[in-house]
Amino acid sequence: MKYRKMGSLDWEVSALGFGCMRLPSRRFNRLRADAKESIRIIRRGIDLGINYIDTAWPYHFGESERIVGQALQDGYRERVHLVTKLPMFAVRRTEDFDRFLNAQMAKLQTDHLDAYLLHSMNRGQFEKVKRLGLMEKMEEAREQGRIRHMGFSFHDTLPVFTEIVDHYDWDLAQIQYNYMDTAIQATTDGLSYAHSKGIAVVVMEPLKGGRLADPPEEALEIMRSATHERSPVDWALQFLWNRPEVAVVLSGMGSQQMVDENCASADRSGIGSLSAQDEQVISRLAEVYRKRLLVPCTACRYCLPCPAGVNIPQNFAILNNVSMEDSRLQRWMARRGYKRLSGSKEELDKERANGNASLCVQCRQCVEKCPQEIDIPTELTKVHAILGRGAKIADHYEQR
Ligand code: SF4
Ligand code: SF4
Incomplete structure (x- = not known):
């Protein structure tokens, strides 16, 4: 495993983080996580050097945090930076902050979180944070030692991103970024801006909900024409690790094969490791995808359940x-x-x-x-x- 700088924090963070939103699912109910297999592959990832674990209240309909808590027993908790998020969509009153944080620490079986993020921040949620005084609640929790560092995950546009970045002396920002999404959401400019302020940037959706792992033939041909032979997933991950602004790349891994392959990719990663020709290949891949992808859904499932039963x-x-x-x-x-x-x-x-x-x-x-x-x-x-x-x-x- 390669380790990287984590913004202004004194962490040596693994290039690859374990995102616990797409854990292995049960054979007869794909919406529910298979706890036993999930625990096994989370521990496998940690044994291969992953030391950043990311989860959140709504993942797997609340099961993810509980499973992560179980996975981190038997000495695994001390080996990782554990991060979860305040479910902003469910926060109505200031008191909800402590209600959620306490419940999350109980599910995770821990007395502190290494970082706590405000989940899925956008213009509306940012206004709510200010209205309910949630930054003060975050600071209070940090003083009490319940959380060590503060950050936010983000889904909106660049102007909102810079406004939030400028609002506070954040430790972490988690953004959606991959070779297709360089000009939407926080964008490359937002990534650079956060990094310039010493904020550790955590990248989510590196494979755009798995889409970049399964390319059309036209994209495969472009990959085959490159001097380096890489898998579609490796192309997408190396694009991110190549950038100095990226601290850790989260991958939502749902099988041991994914864990092993992604850890092997992380072993080969490094800032500036891609050649100019490699970067050209990636630009051409992005063009193919942009032309063909009709709906930019990342399969995050936040929109579910639908009252009419639409999947x-x-x-x-x-x-x-x-x-x-x-x-x-x-x-x-x-x-x-x-x-x-x-x-x-x-x-x-x-x-x-x-x-x-x-x-x-x-x-x-x-x-x-x-x-x-x-x-x-x-x-x-x-x-x-x-x-x-x-x-x-x-x-x-x-x-x-
Ligand atoms: S449509 Fe649903 S699953 Fe797709 S990105 Fe939006 S919230 Fe996520
Ligand atoms: S019925 Fe249609 S609009 Fe309403 S929640 Fe379901 S998908 Fe969305």
Whole structure:
């Protein structure tokens, strides 16, 4: 494992952090985490040198923190920097701060967090932080030793990002960044700005919700033309580690294979390790993806549950798969995924949302929960037109 500087903190942080949002799921209920297997692979990652563990209140519907707490027994807690986040979407009153923090420490079986982040900050949540005096609550918790360092995770635009960065002397900022998302969300300028202020920048969504791990043939051809042979995942990760502004890259790993491969990539990582030709390859890859990706969904599941039972990320994943595939056979197979979703209320699975886009009743409850600012009901209308009624992609999206 390679270790990196963590902003102004005196941490030697592993280049790779374990993001606990996409832990292995149970065989018969993919929404729920498989605790035993999750604990095994988290410990495997720590044994391979990972020393940064990231979780949050809503991950795996509240199970992630509990599982992480179990994984960090038997001496593992002392080997890592443990980070979780205040669920801003659920905070209504100032007192909620202590209620959540205490509950989270209990679930994580720890008497302190190495860092505590305000989760998914945007313009609205930032106003709430000021209105409820949450920075004062963070400081109080730090003085009491319950949290060691303070930060925020972010989903909004650059002006909001710089405003939040300037608001406080933060230790950490967690941003969405990957070779496709250099000009949206915090952007490269935001990354550089936070770094210039001594803030440790933690990168999430390095693979854009897994999308960059599964490239279309056109992108694979570009990768094959490069002088270095790398896997699609390795290209995406090395792009990030190449930058001095990035402290730690979080990967949501759901299997031992992912842990082993990502740790091997981290072993090969280094600032400035990519050649000019490598960087050109990455620019060309980004172009291919931008042209083909129709809905920028990262499968974070924050929008769920939908009261009408629509499996929102699954609908978007199927549409993106159809758009990404080159061969007619593969497109046909991707389209079949839509037929497997339920198109009527009567057939809905009560446990697992499995509704297709036609079930959306346009209530818009999901819209403000989406960190990617996707107009979900509008996009679902297009999904059903294309996948349910056979309309052409080009009739609904300019890219094609
Ligand atoms: S707008 Fe549609 S997808 Fe969103 S919560 Fe309402 S019914 Fe579900
Ligand atoms: S639609 Fe938005 S909130 Fe829902 S899974 Fe996709 S990115 Fe996440």
